[in-house]
Amino acid sequence: MSNQYRTVQLPEELCRDAEAWLKGRFESLESLIGFLLQEVIKDEGSKLDMLEEEIVQQRLKDLGYI
Amino acid sequence: MKRRSLILITVDCLRADHVGLQGYARPITPFLDSLSRNSAVVSNAIVAGAPTYFSFPAIMASRYSLTLGREAIGIAPGEPTIATVLKGSGYATAAFLAGNPYLSARYGYDQGFDEFQDFLASAVSGVKTFPPQTGSRMSGLNRRFEAISRHTKLTSLLYDELYFRYCQRKSAAENLTLDQLRRYPAADLLIDKASSWLTGVQEQPFFLWIHLMDPHHPYYPPKEALESLGITSVSARRARYLNSYWNRGDIGPNRLRQHKEEVVALYDAGIHWVDKQLARLASILQELQRWDETVFVVTADHGEEFLEREERYHSPTGLPEPLIHVPLLIRAPGSSSAKISSSPFSMIHLAPTLLEAVGTQDPVSFQGRSCWKEISVGQLPAAPVITECADGSNGTQQVEDRTKPRLLAVRDGDLKLVIRFSNQSDSLYDLKNDPEERSPLPVDACKRDRVRLLQIAREHLRRSTSRRDPALAVRARVREIRRALDLGPLTATAQEDHAVETARHG
Numbered sequence: 001m002s003n004q005y006r007t008v009q010l011p012e013e014l015c016r017d018a019e020a021w022l023k024g025r026f027e028s029l030e031s032l033i034g035f036l037l038q039e040v041i042k043d044e045g046s047k048l049d050m051l052e053e054e055i056v057q058q059r060l061k062d063l064g065y066i
Numbered sequence: 067m068k069r070r071s072l073i074l075i076t077v078d079c080l081r082a083d084h085v086g087l088q089g090y091a092r093p094i095t096p097f098l099d100s101l102s103r104n105s106a107v108v109s110n111a112i113v114a115g116a117p118t119y120f121s122f123p124a125i126m127a128s129r130y131s132l133t134l135g136r137e138a139i140g141i142a143p144g145e146p147t148i149a150t151v152l153k154g155s156g157y158a159t160a161a162f163l164a165g166n167p168y169l170s171a172r173y174g175y176d177q178g179f180d181e182f183q184d185f186l187a188s189a190v191s192g193v194k195t196f197p198p199q200t201g202s203r204m205s206g207l208n209r210r211f212e213a214i215s216r217h218t219k220l221t222s223l224l225y226d227e228l229y230f231r232y233c234q235r236k237s238a239a240e241n242l243t244l245d246q247l248r249r250y251p252a253a254d255l256l257i258d259k260a261s262s263w264l265t266g267v268q269e270q271p272f273f274l275w276i277h278l279m280d281p282h283h284p285y286y287p288p289k290e291a292l293e294s295l296g297i298t299s300v301s302a303r304r305a306r307y308l309n310s311y312w313n314r315g316d317i318g319p320n321r322l323r324q325h326k327e328e329v330v331a332l333y334d335a336g337i338h339w340v341d342k343q344l345a346r347l348a349s350i351l352q353e354l355q356r357w358d359e360t361v362f363v364v365t366a367d368h369g370e371e372f373l374e375r376e377e378r379y380h381s382p383t384g385l386p387e388p389l390i391h392v393p394l395l396i397r398a399p400g401s402s403s404a405k406i407s408s409s410p411f412s413m414i415h416l417a418p419t420l421l422e423a424v425g426t427q428d429p430v431s432f433q434g435r436s437c438w439k440e441i442s443v444g445q446l447p448a449a450p451v452i453t454e455c456a457d458g459s460n461g462t463q464q465v466e467d468r469t470k471p472r473l474l475a476v477r478d479g480d481l482k483l484v485i486r487f488s489n490q491s492d493s494l495y496d497l498k499n500d501p502e503e504r505s506p507l508p509v510d511a512c513k514r515d516r517v518r519l520l521q522i523a524r525e526h527l528r529r530s531t532s533r534r535d536p537a538l539a540v541r542a543r544v545r546e547i548r549r550a551l552d553l554g555p556l557t558a559t560a561q562e563d564h565a566v567e568t569a570r571h572g
Contacts, residue, residue, distance in 0.1 A: 025551065036547065039543065039547045040540055040543055040544065040547070042137055042465070042543070043135060043137070043539075044135075044136060044137065044469040045132065045134075045135030045136035045137055045469065046135060046531065046534070048136065048469065048471060048472070048487075049132075049527060049530055049531045050531065051487075052471065052472050052474075052487050052527055053524060053527040053528060053531070055485075055487055055490050056485070056520055056523050056524045056527060057524065059490075059492060059520055060517065060520050060521070060524070063513060063516065063517055063520070065517045065520075065521075
C-alpha cells in the first residue's frame with residue numbers, strides 16, 4: 001500500500017467507544033479501522049470465480065465450441 | 067382454511083441408497099418406507115454442495131454456498147430463509163439440532179427461530195483418546211521410537227501396527243457403554259425436546275426443524291437399535307475398536323475393507339434409530355391432532371462414503387454419488403398414494419418447494435424455484451443439477467481453508483461431468499454403465515454432451531458472480547471478524563495485516 005493517507009470523519013462518541021474496546025487488541029484506532037477495512041474488502045472468492053469461468057471458457061475453446 | 071405446518075427433518079450423512087424406499091435390502095427404515103406409500107418421493111435428490119457447510123445454505127436459504135464468496139460460510143445476517151419467511155408469516159418456529167458445530171448460531175442458523183437449541187454443549191462425549199499423556203517419560207520414549215521407526219517402510223508399518231494395538235488395549239480397559247461413547251445426542255433426546263415444544267404451540271401453525279446426527283461417525287448407535295436389527299455380536303468395546311480401525315490413516319483400503327460390513331452395520335443401526343424416533347414423532351403429532359395439517363419432510367445434507375472410491379466419511383475431496391445423492395420424502399396432508407419422481411432434483415429448489423407446499427411465497431433472494439406442483443403429482447421434469455464445494459476444504463475455521471478452487475459436478479440424466487479446477491481437469495461419467503464413477507469416458511467420447519455440460523457449468527459460474535449480494539457477503543464477513551476478535555485467534559493473514567498496520571502507525 002502507498003504511504004498516502006486520507007482523513008475520514010467519524011462520530012466522536014463512536015471513536016471513544018472503539019478506543020475503549022480496542023485496548024490490548026490493537027495499537028490504535030487507525031490500526032483497528034485499517035484491519036477491519038482490509039478484512040471486509042477481502043474477496044478472494046470473486047477472483048477465483050472469474051478464474052474458474054475462464055478455465056471453463058478455455059475448455060470450451062479447446063473442444064472447438066468457441 | 068387452517069394453514070399447514072412444516073416439519074423438516076435433516077439427517078446428517080444419510081445416503082439415499084440406505085433407506086428401504088430407495089431399495090436398500092436391509093430393513094432399517096420401516097417407518098419411512100411405510101410413510102413413502104402416501105408421500106411424494108424424489109428418488110434422485112442431489113445436494114447443492116457437500117459436506118454440511120456447503121449444503122445447508124441451499125437447504126435453508128436456497129443459495130449455493132459459494133455464491134456468498136468463499137470468505138464466508140453459513141447463513142448471512144439478515145438473509146431470508148425458510149425460518150425467517152415462515153416466522154414473518156406468523157408461524158411458531160423451533161430448531162433442535164444434534165450438535166453439529168456448522169449448524170449453530172455462530173453461522174447464522176438461529177435466524178428466524180423462536181426456539182433454537184443446537185446441543186453443542188452436550189455434543190462431545192467424555193471419551194479419552196490415546197495416548198492422553200504428553201510430556202511424560204513414556205511419551206518421550208514413544209516419540210523416539212516413532213522417529214527411529216520412520217527410517218524404513220517396514221519398521222514404520224510395524225510401529226503403526228503396534229501403536230494401534232497398544233491404544234486399543236488401553237482404551238478397552240475403560241469399558242465404556244455405547245451411550246458414553248456417543249459423540250452427539252441421539253435422536254430420542256431431540257424428539258423429546260421437539261415434542262415438549264410442540265405441546266406448547268397450541269393452535270398456531272409451526273415450522274419445526276430437527277437435525278439428527280445418529281448416522282454420523284464415530285458410529286455409536288444405541289444398543290436398542292442394534293438389538294432391534296438382530297445385531298447382537300457388536301458390543302460397545304467392539305464398536306470402539308471398529309471406529310478406531312475405520313479411522314486409521316496408516317493402512318490402505320484393502321485392510322480397511324476387512325471390517326467394512328461391521329462398520330456399515332453400525333451406520334445402519336444409527337439410521338434405524340432415526341427411523342424409530344421419527345415414527346414416535348409422527349405418533350405424537352397424531353396425539354396432538356397436528357399430523358393431518360403438517361407437511362412432513364425427511365432428507366439429508368449429504369451422504370457418506372464406505373470406500374467406494376477408497377474414501378471414508380464425507381470429505382469434500384470429490385463429489386461421488388454416495389456423497390451427493392440423498393433421500394427426499396415429502397408427506398403432505400391428504401396424500402393417499404406414492405408419487406415418485408425419478409428425475410434429478412437439486413436441493414437448491416427445496417426451500418421454495420416447501421414454502422409452496424405450505425402455501426407461502428418464497429422471497430426473491432432464493433436461487434431455486436418451487437417444484438411442488440410437479441413433485442406432488444410425481445412428474446418432476448428432467449433438468450440438469452449442479453453440486454459444488456471448495457476442493458478439499460475440510461477445516462472451515464480459517465478463511466484460508468475455504469479459499470480453495472471449486473470442485474463442481476453437473477448431473478444430467480445418466481451423465482455426470484466433474485470439473486476439478488485445482489488441476490483444470492474435467493471427467494465425464496456414464497452413471498448407467500459406471501455407477502461407481504471408476505472410468506471416465508475418453509475425452510473424444512460424447513463430445514456434444516461434454517460441451518453442453520460445460521456450458522451449464524459456465525452459466526452457473528456466471529450466475530454465482532452476478533447473483534452475489536455484496537451487502538450480505540460483507541455482513542457475513544463482519545460476523546466472522548467479530549468472532550475472530552472476540553472468541554479466537556486472528557487468522558494468520560489477519561495477524562500479518564495487523565502487524566503491518568501497527569508498524570506503519572506505531
